[in-house]
Amino acid sequence: MAMEIVPVRPDFVARVGGVDLVSATHGEVFARLRRALDDHCVLIFSGQPMNDRQQLAFSRWWGPMEPTKGVNPASGTPFARQSNLDVETGEIIAPDDRRMAYQRGNYRWHADSTFKRVPSLCSILTAREVPPEGGNTEFASTRAAHEALPDDLAAVIEDLIVEHDFSVSRGRVGFQFTPEEAAHYPPAWHPLVQTNPVTGRKSLLIGAHASRIVGWPVDRGEALLEDLLERATPTAAIYSHRWVKGDVVIWDNRSVLHRATAYDSARYRRLMQRTTISSPDSVNSDSYARIHALREAATAKQSGGVTR
Ligand SMILES: [Fe+2]
Numbered sequence: 287m288a289m290e291i292v293p294v295r296p297d298f299v300a301r302v303g304g305v306d307l308v309s310a311t312h313g314e315v316f317a318r319l320r321r322a323l324d325d326h327c328v329l330i331f332s333g334q335p336m337n338d339r340q341q342l343a344f345s346r347w348w349g350p351m352e353p354t355k356g357v358n359p360a361s362g363t364p365f366a367r368q369s370n371l372d373v374e375t376g377e378i379i380a381p382d383d384r385r386m387a388y389q390r391g392n393y394r395w396h397a398d399s400t401f402k403r404v405p406s407l408c409s410i411l412t413a414r415e416v417p418p419e420g421g422n423t424e425f426a427s428t429r430a431a432h433e434a435l436p437d438d439l440a441a442v443i444e445d446l447i448v449e450h451d452f453s454v455s456r457g458r459v460g461f462q463f464t465p466e467e468a469a470h471y472p473p474a475w476h477p478l479v480q481t482n483p484v485t486g487r488k489s490l491l492i493g494a495h496a497s498r499i500v501g502w503p504v505d506r507g508e509a510l511l512e513d514l515l516e517r518a519t520p521t522a523a524i525y526s527h528r529w530v531k532g533d534v535v536i537w538d539n540r541s542v543l544h545r546a547t548a549y550d551s552a553r554y555r556r557l558m559q560r561t562t563i564s565s566p567d568s569v570n571s572d573s574y575a576r577i578h579a580l581r582e583a584a585t586a587k588q589s590g591g592v593t594r
Contacts (some may be wrong), residue, residue, distance in 0.1 A: 289315060291329075298427040298542065299525045300326035307334050307344050307534060316347050323408060323486045327538045328425050328525065335532040336412050338365065345410050345561040348536075352399060352406065354561040355470050359385060361381050368392070368411070368558040370551040381552050391459045392546040395426065395519055396493035397539040398562055401452035402472045405491070406539040407565040413533040414459040415557040420549030425525045428490035429541040431518035432479065442511070443490075446478040446502075447577055450495040458494070473499060475581060480540045489512055490543035500580070511519065518543060530557075540565075 287307045305315055322329055336344065344365060345351055350536060351364040357427070360367050369387065370379050379385055400405040411423070432440070452461050452471035463471070480489045484486060491513050499507030526547075527535060539562075549556060557584040568574065 288346075289318060291318070291353045292328070293326060294330070295525060297430040297523075298327040299330065299425065301330045301332070302592065303332075305331070307331060308336060308340050310565050311497070312347050313367050313465050321484070323536060323538055324482055327427060327429060327541045331419075331534040331536075331538045332530065334412075334534045335533050336534065341365075341410065341412055341559060341561055345563065348408055348410070348563040350564045350566065352402070352564045354562075357390075364561055366398075366560040366562060368546070368556075368560060369415075370554075370556055371415075378555065386551065387537075389546070391456050391461060391494065393548070394455070394459065394494040395515060395543040395545045396455070396495055396561075397491065397543055397563075400450040400476065400491055400493060400540065401471055401474055402453070403472075403563055404569055405474075405476060407563045407568075408538050409560055409562050410534065410536050413529045413531050413556050413558055415555045416529045416531050417549040417554030417556050419548060421546045421556055423528045423535070424502070424530050424545050424547060425527065425537060426519045426523050426543045427541065428492060428514075428518050428543060429482075429487055430523065431514065432488045432490050434517065443478055443514075447475050447476040447499055447500040447580065448474050448491060448496050448511070449475055449498050450491075451497040452495055454497040455494040471498065475577045477577070482541065483571075487541075490518065491540065493520065493543045493570065500522040517541075541570075569573070 287304045287306070290303045291300050292303070293300045302319070302322065319329065345364070353367045354361050354363055367373065368389065371377065372379055397406070398409045451473040453468045456463060476491050478491060480491050481487070482489070492511055496511050498504050501512060502510075
């Protein structure tokens, strides 16, 4: 079976066929898949049903998996569960339940785990149960957005640092963490402009968790982040994925945004299992070294100039 990678759009998204992700070996296919992610940013596989064990085995190819913490019902496992089904009983959860309110944050454009100090390389989402209508996942390319920026704006943002804060993003949709939950998620700093180390192509690390530009007045930073988000997500730039049971979709969290769309969660069952691959090497880059130095200086200033 020869693997085939067919672009869906010229700027991002490809369908991958001619490979069985469960029976293929890492040595046979992984180098091409990894390069395809760098080139196309979203990879779609159809007819590849996976159970949890198979998804874990496939996910390990891509790098270390993030453990899921805090509020997600799969907390304590490597899975982030996107579902309206009770993890214990399998029954549909009432729409006004706190667990469903938490998931409504996913309706805003975001990249996964940008609020963590070590960012994510990619997410792998497998469709286990899908509603007959609604529940698409939409994607937009921040690489294409960066490439379309006017030169003067690209120059302004080139070296900016963006703070991502999970408490702020969930707060914007009316969900409040308890102090214990919030303690899991201190704000994280990242280069606003990301550079793919393989392709050299730049992208923007923006979306719902992006709360401010470090060193800028809050209003000005919010206006910039909103402007960049608008540039990245016009209707014509969106790929909307209609899920079919057995689909596997992998996306690059450094270069695409995604969002969930609504479905009738009181009526239809939906179960998606996500694994999230961490990118520990990325924080060893020069741009992160600058961030570490700035954070240390900020911490020292806060503690009255006394460094420990
Ligand atoms: Fe997400």
